Amino acid sequence: MSDASNVTPEVDERIKTRSRFREALIRPELGGIVGTAVVFALFLLFAFDSGMFSSQGVLNWSQVSAQFMIIAVGACLLMIAGEFDLSVGSMIGFAGMIIAIFSVTLGWPVWMSIILTFALCIAIGALNGFIVVRTGLPSFIVTLAFLFILRGFTIYLPQTIERKTIIGGISDAAEGDWLAFLFGGTLFKGLFQWLGDQDIIETFTRGAREGQPVVDGIPMLIVWAIALVIFGHILLTKTKFGNWIFASGGDAEAARNSGVPVNRVKVLMFMFTAFCATVFATCQVMEFGSAGADRGLLKEFEAIIAVVIGGALLTGGYGSVIGAALGALIFGVVQQGLFFAGVESSLFRVFLGVILLAAVILNTYIRRMITGER
């Protein structure tokens, strides 16, 4: 190529062809896929009889995984855009509490409470993002501040208004509410009844619900998780905006030089993260029928760990929503699997720490392979 008049050969002899293995290794989802396979293999082997793979067991870890997935999608896109949100956990507690105060204390219709809560929380997400892009401060610090601010309000408000830290009675208020169903309802009840009748899934054999299936349908929580994963994946890989997300996290200055509205991308991702946290909170409040001041504790870190297991780089610019979803699945399965297998649940934290460290080391190695750094 030193001579301009040379006809370039179709194959450059200096580029070594990469093996299929290395080709596969640089896909961000790889860690997630391998991890999921290992985790399922282990639990199928050692905990198959524990009830973990009965219809109720599957529903149990699916729901826990779905919770992780919902916040992991938001955290994933935000991390690829080059920022963190440490206020996710506090936002979950805050959003739930606000819904409870609006609908129970103030007696507003549940649908209105939910919509207003979404608006409020997304606005707080926008404020987070706005402060980060305007001041140029690390999002780590800005959102750490909001972690405390939001948690503080979540404890202060119910104590001041109701003289307690848990507000119940939301189930009664939500009865027959169309929007509440979208977060706390169950889909495909007919199908599951039919499956129960055909003896494909377990049914109750005694009591008032005799003949009804143990699992009566797909909770909306799981529907939300799947929908958000699909939305996030398409947004990231198949749209112009997805390219902007990668570019903003990869090198904000270079992206700006090419005309990418980096600040708008980042603020929108903070808003999306807040949206995901509010979806989590609304589903939880509808399921429990109450809001507690300690809800969502440490969720921000669990979301970040799921995203990192899914192959995203902490420094931004690289990652995958599918990977993050698999990370969340690994989480849910291991957390509930240990419970089913009768293992001391505190060991879950040990597992978390170990897998986080392994994932980060693997990701650093992969990054070097992609960029050719040494």
Place this chain on the structure above:
Amino acid sequence: MAEPIIRMENIEKHFGKVIALAGVSVDVLPGECHCLLGDNGAGKSTFIKIMSGVYTPTAGEIHFDGAPMNFDDPRDAIDAGIATVHQHLAMIPLMSVSRNFFMGNEPLKRIGPLKFFDHEKANKITMDEMRKMGISLRGPDQAVGTLSGGERQTVAIARAVYLGAKVLILDEPTSALGVRQTANVLATIDKVRKQGIAVVFITHNVRHAMAVGDRFTVLNRGQTFGTARRGEITADELQDMMAGGQELVELEGSLGGTV
């Protein structure tokens, strides 16, 4: 002779009490490579920043395509067809060549009411444009991080050309490159010039300038000694003008003519 695509007359730029440019006139013709030479601090960067709309001149006139022009914003200059390839590139190492190539200008295809990034089209164009520039990629999804410095410059130049640049400003594209990679970039400049695009090549390396330049303008302490055509001037003369004449003659004596 063709009309200049861009003509800058008596450009002055003051930063407070500092006079960065004291009346510089340069015109650039389509299809020529106009080398802007100067030592560090000569005012090269200030001058091209005015040309690309980053700064507004304190005094002086800019004519673009025959009409007087005032850029308020770099975006205006880009829209008019003035593209700048910066020393520190607008390339993102972790992203694929194809995603980088179309960053900020993604091709779209409609599916129902929604618009999606047309990866097929992007990949195909990227491969074609890279082949034209003499770079063979492993695939359009190869990360920019795996390319050499010279190849990255070439990707950036190819992108600017594809996006319709009429004037291409290259800010010291060869200053951090090895011999071979420099040759690649100079070859790329030659190809771009032959497509009728005006190239403004900023450098302080006379040899690089002599290799591809059609005309040469030397800046020294915010002033210009005028523009010389290829063949009217020797490399030594350019070198002396850049250094302000006198001092370098003395220096060169002690270095045995190696500078």
